[in-house]
Amino acid sequence: MFNRKYVPYSTLIELTLKCNMRCVHCGSSAGYTRKDELSTNEWMNVIRQLSNLKCKLVTLLGGEPFMRKDWDIISREIRDQGMDLTIISNGLCIDDSIIKKLRYLGLYTIAISLDGASPATHDYIRQVKGSFVKCKGVLKSLKEADIPTSVVTTLNKTNLKDLPSLRELLLNKGIAWQIQIGVPIGRFTKDQMLSEEEFYAAALFISSTRKQYTFKELPITGAHCFGYNSSLLPNIMLSPWRGCQAGISGLGIQSDGMIKGCLSLTDEFIEGNIKKDKIEEIWNNANAFSYNRKFTTKNLKNGCKDCKYGKNCKGGCLSVSTSLTNQANSDPYCLYLIEKDMKI
Amino acid sequence: MIEKKQYKRKTVDNKKTEKSNIYKAGRILDINRREINATIRKKKTMLLAGLLIMSLSFLAGFLSNSGPPGYHYGGVSMKDFLEIWRFY
Numbered sequence: 001m002f003n004r005k006y007v008p009y010s011t012l013i014e015l016t017l018k019c020n021m022r023c024v025h026c027g028s029s030a031g032y033t034r035k036d037e038l039s040t041n042e043w044m045n046v047i048r049q050l051s052n053l054k055c056k057l058v059t060l061l062g063g064e065p066f067m068r069k070d071w072d073i074i075s076r077e078i079r080d081q082g083m084d085l086t087i088i089s090n091g092l093c094i095d096d097s098i099i100k101k102l103r104y105l106g107l108y109t110i111a112i113s114l115d116g117a118s119p120a121t122h123d124y125i126r127q128v129k130g131s132f133v134k135c136k137g138v139l140k141s142l143k144e145a146d147i148p149t150s151v152v153t154t155l156n157k158t159n160l161k162d163l164p165s166l167r168e169l170l171l172n173k174g175i176a177w178q179i180q181i182g183v184p185i186g187r188f189t190k191d192q193m194l195s196e197e198e199f200y201a202a203a204l205f206i207s208s209t210r211k212q213y214t215f216k217e218l219p220i221t222g223a224h225c226f227g228y229n230s231s232l233l234p235n236i237m238l239s240p241w242r243g244c245q246a247g248i249s250g251l252g253i254q255s256d257g258m259i260k261g262c263l264s265l266t267d268e269f270i271e272g273n274i275k276k277d278k279i280e281e282i283w284n285n286a287n288a289f290s291y292n293r294k295f296t297t298k299n300l301k302n303g304c305k306d307c308k309y310g311k312n313c314k315g316g317c318l319s320v321s322t323s324l325t326n327q328a329n330s331d332p333y334c335l336y337l338i339e340k341d342m343k344i
Numbered sequence: 345m346i347e348k349k350q351y352k353r354k355t356v357d358n359k360k361t362e363k364s365n366i367y368k369a370g371r372i373l374d375i376n377r378r379e380i381n382a383t384i385r386k387k388k389t390m391l392l393a394g395l396l397i398m399s400l401s402f403l404a405g406f407l408s409n410s411g412p413p414g415y416h417y418g419g420v421s422m423k424d425f426l427e428i429w430r431f432y
Binding site for chain 1: 361362365366368369370372373374375379380382383384385
């Protein structure tokens with residue numbers, strides 16, 4: 001009877017695929033510019049369209065977003081349109097001039113990728129010698145400039161054991177820490193994926209860290225891919241999991257204008273291109289994002305089938321699910337499922 | 345009777361396995377048993393604490409003759425409700 005109105009509250013923008021690193025876990029296989037990346041004017045148009053659609057938060061990422069010379073013009077437009085702005089960067093090319101511009105933008109947060117507690121781990125994963133030292137320096141400069149700063153750590157077999165040392169590094173620094181798992185998309189190979197037992201250990205680490213330290217001492221959280229409905233581990237994510245938000249309240253725009261519900265999804269989830277149609281037309285298309293908008297519990301598969309949390313959980317992260325099982329709505333990296341089967 | 349005994353033993357074994365599996369996972373990142381025990385949810389304690397809070401709030405409400413906090417009968421507080429009832 002009533003048609004639900006969907007609003008893209010949070011939009012991820014891949015500003016460019018160009019990157020100055022070649023990370024072993026990169027899901028986008030970033031490095032070189034995509035063919036037909038949007039021009040400055042096209043991006044400005046996109047930002048205005050997002051504002052009209054009542055978007056609240058825009059996240060710029062890449063590739064490396066600072067590789068685009070017009071990043072500050074686009075960022076300024078996002079702020080001028082009244083939207084919050086987050087930037088995700090590897091930190092390698094952040095210098096004093098960029099920090100000065102960031103200060104005046106009034107960022108929601110800048111998230112720097114830190115994948116190890118030593119040069120041996122971080123530099124190996126990032127494939128750039130000296131990047132660990134540079135990253136630490138950038139974090140210090142950002143804090144000195146009073147810019148809200150976060151760190152994102154993507155877990156794989158190489159850096160899992162660095163978690164306790166990373167905690168020491170980030171403690172009492174006023175830096176928020178988000179931990180996520182790497183999944184076999186792009187350059188990330190299956191052999192680097194955490195086992196279910198290792199995944200559970202990481203969840204236990206987040207939960208016990210939140211128990212040991214106050215949020216002021218270390219604001220730590222698991223990302224959306226981290227555990228759904230654990231009956232034993234409390235406080236892993238900041239808010240309860242309400243199912244994949246791709247196409248519900250989340251939108252992803254590639255640097256060539258392709259639109260998906262989330263940038264982590266593969267090309268089969270492309271809904272259209274903003275060079276051809278307006279975002280509003282794609283977003284409000286009755287058949288768009290059907291994998292989430294028309295979800296029913298009948299879609300749940302494998303371990304998620306008949307799960308009591310299935311209706312809200314929708315089978316966990318769509319990207320993890322499709323990359324590991326080739327099927328949607330059946331994410332095997334689920335704390336509830338692991339605890340139920342006691343696979344750990 | 346025999347069946348009941350067997351069932352009880354199985355439950356205990358499962359719980360032991362559950363805990364030992366969590367301890368095993370914790371060892372990967374040097375999280376010791378004490379930390380794990382402090383972290384994991386204690387369902388019975390939470391349930392008892394919840395019941396205690398509920399009972400105390402109801403008791404406090406009745407003692408103050410104004411009903412439990414925020415609790416009203418048909419838009420009036422319990423105190424007013426009793427006044428009306430006495431009037432009639």
